[in-house]
Each structure stands twice: as structure tokens, then as C-alpha cells.
Amino acid sequence: MSVQNLEISRSSASGLFSSGNATGLRTLPTVSKYIDTSTCIGCKACEVACQEWNDLKVVPTSQTGTYQTMPTLDPSFWNLIRFDEHEVEGGLMWLMRKDQCMHCAEPGCLEACPAPGAIVQYANGIVDVNPEQCIGCGYCATGCPFDVPKFHATTGKMAKCTLCVDRVSVGLEPACIKACPTGCLHFGTKDDMVALGNHRVEQLRANGFPNAALYDPKGVSGTTVVTVLAHGDHPEWYGGLPRDPHVPIGMKFWKNVVRPLGFVAIVGAVVGAFGHYLNFGKKEVKGAADSESNLPQA
Amino acid sequence: MSAAPTRDRAMDEAVIVARDRENVVVGNEIIRHRLSSRVIHWCVAVTFFACLLTGLPIWTPAFAWMAPLFGGLQVCRWLHPWAGIAFSLASLVMLVAWFSEMELRPDEKNWIGPRLFTYMRYQGDDAEIGKYNGGQKIFFFTSALAALGLLVSGVVLWFPLRFPELVRELAVLLHDVTFILFAVTIVFHIYLGTAAEPGTFGSMTRGTVTRAWARLHHPRWFKEVTGLKK
Numbered sequence: 001m002s003v004q005n006l007e008i009s010r011s012s013a014s015g016l017f018s019s020g021n022a023t024g025l026r027t028l029p030t031v032s033k034y035i036d037t038s039t040c041i042g043c044k045a046c047e048v049a050c051q052e053w054n055d056l057k058v059v060p061t062s063q064t065g066t067y068q069t070m071p072t073l074d075p076s077f078w079n080l081i082r083f084d085e086h087e088v089e090g091g092l093m094w095l096m097r098k099d100q101c102m103h104c105a106e107p108g109c110l111e112a113c114p115a116p117g118a119i120v121q122y123a124n125g126i127v128d129v130n131p132e133q134c135i136g137c138g139y140c141a142t143g144c145p146f147d148v149p150k151f152h153a154t155t156g157k158m159a160k161c162t163l164c165v166d167r168v169s170v171g172l173e174p175a176c177i178k179a180c181p182t183g184c185l186h187f188g189t190k191d192d193m194v195a196l197g198n199h200r201v202e203q204l205r206a207n208g209f210p211n212a213a214l215y216d217p218k219g220v221s222g223t224t225v226v227t228v229l230a231h232g233d234h235p236e237w238y239g240g241l242p243r244d245p246h247v248p249i250g251m252k253f254w255k256n257v258v259r260p261l262g263f264v265a266i267v268g269a270v271v272g273a274f275g276h277y278l279n280f281g282k283k284e285v286k287g288a289a290d291s292e293s294n295l296p297q298a
Numbered sequence: 299m300s301a302a303p304t305r306d307r308a309m310d311e312a313v314i315v316a317r318d319r320e321n322v323v324v325g326n327e328i329i330r331h332r333l334s335s336r337v338i339h340w341c342v343a344v345t346f347f348a349c350l351l352t353g354l355p356i357w358t359p360a361f362a363w364m365a366p367l368f369g370g371l372q373v374c375r376w377l378h379p380w381a382g383i384a385f386s387l388a389s390l391v392m393l394v395a396w397f398s399e400m401e402l403r404p405d406e407k408n409w410i411g412p413r414l415f416t417y418m419r420y421q422g423d424d425a426e427i428g429k430y431n432g433g434q435k436i437f438f439f440t441s442a443l444a445a446l447g448l449l450v451s452g453v454v455l456w457f458p459l460r461f462p463e464l465v466r467e468l469a470v471l472l473h474d475v476t477f478i479l480f481a482v483t484i485v486f487h488i489y490l491g492t493a494a495e496p497g498t499f500g501s502m503t504r505g506t507v508t509r510a511w512a513r514l515h516h517p518r519w520f521k522e523v524t525g526l527k528k
Contacts, residue, residue: 013359114356115371135375137356138458142466151459250467254474259358262478269485276418277493283420284496285510 006169007123012113021117028124031168032193033177035098036200036228037238038209039184042067042081042096049179050079050100053164073099075152078161079176082239095231097238098176098185100161101148103127103224108247111255112143118158125190125224126165131157145220145245163224193226200228219246316505321429321523327506328523330429336502338392345385346484349448352378353477379456382448389445396438399429406432429519437483444483447476
């Protein structure tokens with residue numbers, strides 16, 4: 001059951017071949033989560049807040065030599081601070097980035113999903129999963145350029161950051177943003193958060209970080225989550241953030257070209273067979289010897 | 299025939315002989331497929347339809363109405379790969395069992411091309427057609443290839459997270475394209491085996507065909523089986 005007071009702009013597998021099913025009744029202001037990696041101290045209050053708000057159970061993990069809680073996101077761990085050490089001339093950089101679903105404007109997960117209504121995009125930009133519809137096929141993981149979708153070990157259902165849609169729908173900010181002690185997380189409309197980000201990027205550029213940038217990749221038509229990177233020319237230093245994320249071309253080609261053509265081909269074959277029968281009739285013996293024939297004897 | 303037990307008049311001679319022999323004449327009929335052949339064929343056909351009916355609702359939302367046939371889309375997602383394994387095994391058995399009868403003669407190579415269209419127009423000289431015509435032989439091998447392609451790509455789709463992103467993308471495309479081409483050939487296989495050529499469906503159920511059917515569709519096989527020159 002999707003959150004009813006939010007408008008749906010797109011629903012997985014709900015058109016003839018692809019996504020659709022917009023309700024088109026109301027307009028909602030877009031939301032945006034602003035992350036400033038340059039002021040993040042890696043305290044993980046946001047991780048705890050996410051676990052608490054969403055009643056997610058504790059997940060066993062292993063020590064991999066960093067402060068990072070988990071090696072990767074998990075169906076029960078939707079918000080992960082990534083810790084990456086990067087050596088540069090004259091020193092060491094310890095980069096921390098809050099990793100979670102980016103809530104893309106053009107969500108690859110939603111485009112790839114074959115289960116009607118399993119993934120929905122609300123008009124405010126939030127991309128959410130309806131686990132009752134999810135069939136656990138994993139196509140969303142192939143469609144996501146950020147490697148976000150994770151699957152429950154036994155039920156197979158996909159789970160990820162919901163951008164606290166249940167809080168946002170009643171006018172609260174997401175739990176992670178509420179918990180952040182340094183003010184590196186903010187929540188507001190996309191325009192406001194982009195303006196905030198651009199302002200911060202200018203500050204960084206004026207203060208020793210000439211390549212600072214706001215990460216809002218156009219390859220997915222922009223993301224709800226915008227991230228300030230002090231080293232904006234190397235997003236991959238921040239826990240493998242992709243340089244040019246986009247919905248994989250194979251998935252787009254499959255959904256928009258191969259599948260419709262295939263549908264036409266198969267229906268065409270059936271129509272063709274019928275047409276063949278109308279035009280040529282049966283291939284059978286005319287004459288007395290064929291007991292199957294019910295044609296009149298010549 | 300010396301080992302044949304005495305039978306009641308009500309028993310169907312041809313069907314009983316067809317339990318273990320084929321390419322023989324019994325009365326007015328010729329046995330075309332013995333029991334084991336028919337069982338293999340129907341195992342492949344039934345598992346194919348199990349895959350088709352569980353896979354189509356996943357393939358496109360236009361067929362979402364079929365998902366309740368099996369209890370919902372989640373059941374389809376669970377059942378489809380197992381049906382695929384069953385289909386692959388059945389196809390493998392068929393490939394091994396019928397391989398020797400499906401060898402393409404050099405003069406049959408033109409069935410990949412103009413000869414097929416001539417045949418579909420009910421024209422052309424069929425005198426050299428043996429038990430299986432060139433089109434049937436080619437269908438046999440393309441089906442085997444399709445089953446292999448579906449199996450390999452299907453395993454990746456079954457356990458997607460164990461494979462890298464690029465392999466997953468390719469598997470989605472391979473599974474799709476293979477299915478589409480296979481489905482188109484199956485439409486014609488079913489059409490030709492039922493409506494277009496009366497008497498053919500019985501060859502795969504009862505196992506027999508009439509002499510006239512054999513003379514029309516497979517003249518060389520007819521001559522070999524009956525020993526007649528015409």
C-alpha cells in the first residue's frame with residue numbers, strides 16, 4: 001500500500017510495456033536531501049536514526065579495517081557512512097560520504113522492475129518500494145547505477161532508503177537529517193538545496209578546494225539527494241560514487257525496443273498463421289484414400 | 299509378431315504396436331511415433347507451456363492478468379526457473395533420443411531459405427522428403443539451441459546478484475531475444491501440426507498416420523516403410 005496522501009508520478013510495470021500509472025491529480029513540491037561531505041564527521045548518528053525510525057533489526061557485520069559499519073548496504077541497513085582513505089602528495093585524505101538511495105529523477109530500479117506497482121515514484125521525487133508487489137527478481141539491482149537495491153535473505157523482497165516518506169508525507173524531515181549534529185544534512189525543496197549546495201561549493205573553491213562540485217548527475221536526470229564533494233572531479237574516491245551514472249543501456253534497450261518488437265513479432269506470428277490459413281487453407285489429400293479428410297470425394 | 303499375445307477384438311491393434319515400434323504398417327495406418335517418442339515430445343511441450351505461462355506475466359505487464367493462474371506474480375517468479383530446469387532436461391532427452399533421425403542431407407540445406415517459403419505455399423516437389431522434412435530438422439536444432447540459450451541466461455536471471463552487472467544486462471537481452479524467436483517458431487510448429495495439416499496431430503497422440511497422409515507429406519518415408527514404389 002503506497003502512502004496515500006502522496007501523489008504518484010510513476011509506477012513500475014504499469015504501462016503497456018513500461019512504467020506509467022501517474023495519478024495526475026495534484027502537484028507536490030519536490031523534496032531534496034542535501035549532504036555536505038566536507039563537514040561530515042562520520043559520527044553515524046544518521047545511521048542510528050535510520051535504524052531506529054524504520055525498526056530495522058541489528059545486522060551482523062565484520063571488521064574490514066575501517067570505521068565503516070557494513071561493507072555495503074543491506075536489506076536491513078539503508079544508510080551507510082562510507083569511509084575511504086586516499087593518499088595524496090603531502091598527506092592523507094579521510095573521505096566520509098553518507099551512502100543511501102539517491103532517489104533518482106529517472107529511477108533505473110523502477111524502469112527495470114517487471115512487477116506492477118512494486119516500485120513507485122511519488123510526485124515529490126521519493127522512490128519507494130511496495131514489498132507486497134515485489135517478486136524478488138533482482139532486475140532493479142541491474143537497473144540501479146548506484147548498487148543500492150538489496151534483498152532479504154529469505155523473503156527475497158527488496159528494501160532501501162525510503163527518504164522517510166512516512167515522515168515527509170506529514171511534514172517532518174527524514175530521521176537522518178533530524179539526527180545530524182553538525183548541520184551537514186539539510187532537507188528542503190530541490191531548488192533550495194541546489195542553491196545551498198552551489199553556495200557551499202563556491203566557499204570550498206575559494207578555500208583550497210578548486211575542484212569542489214555538487215553531485216547531481218544528469219545521466220539519471222538529477223537525483224533527489226544532492227551531495228557536496230570537496231573533490232568533485234573524483235567522485236569515485238568517495239566510496240565508489242560513479243562518475244556518470246545512468247540507467248544501463250541494456251535495460252533501456254530491452255524495455256523500450258526488444259520487448260515491444262518481440263510482442264509485435266509473436267502476435268504477428270499468430271495473426272500470420274491465421275492469415276496463412278485463410279489464404280492457403282489446409283494441406284491435405286483430396287480423394288478416397290484419406291480417412292481424415294472430410295472433403296467431398298472427387 | 300510371434301510374441302504378440304492374443305487380443306480381444308476391442309483392443310486397438312495399432313496403438314498397442316505403437317507402444318514400442320514405429321515406421322511400420324498396421325492395417326490402414328502407419329505408425330509414425332512410438333510411445334516413448336510421444337512421451338518425450340509432450341514432456342517438452344508441457345514444460346514449455348509451464349515456462350511460457352509463468353514467464354509471460356513477468357515479461358510484460360500486458361500479461362499481468364495471467365499471473366493469478368499460478369497464484370500471483372511471486373509464485374510465477376519462483377516457479378519459472380524450476381519449470382525452466384524441467385524444460386531443459388526434457389529438451390536434452392529429446393535432443394539425444396531424436397538426434398540420429400534429424401541429420402540434414404546436403405540437398406535439404408535450402409530449407410534455410412527459399413524452399414521453406416515454397417513449402418508454406420503448398421508448392422514444390424516433396425518426393426525426396428523422408429520421415430522429417432528439412433524444415434522440421436532445422437526446427438529441431440534451433441529449438442535445442444534456443445533451450446540452451448534460455449538455460450544459460452536463465453541461470454543468471456535466477457541468481458542475479460552472483461553475477462557482474464554487464465553479465466546480468468546481457469542475460470536479460472539474451473533471454474528475451476531467444477524467447478521471442480523461439481515463440482515465433484513454436485507458433486508455426488503448432489499451426490502446422492494442427493490446423494494446417496490435418497492428420498498430423500494424431501501422429502503425436504495416437505502415434506499413427508494414414509497412408510494418404512504419409513504419401514502426401516513424406517513420400518520417401520512412405521516408400522521406405524511400405525516397400526511400395528509409389
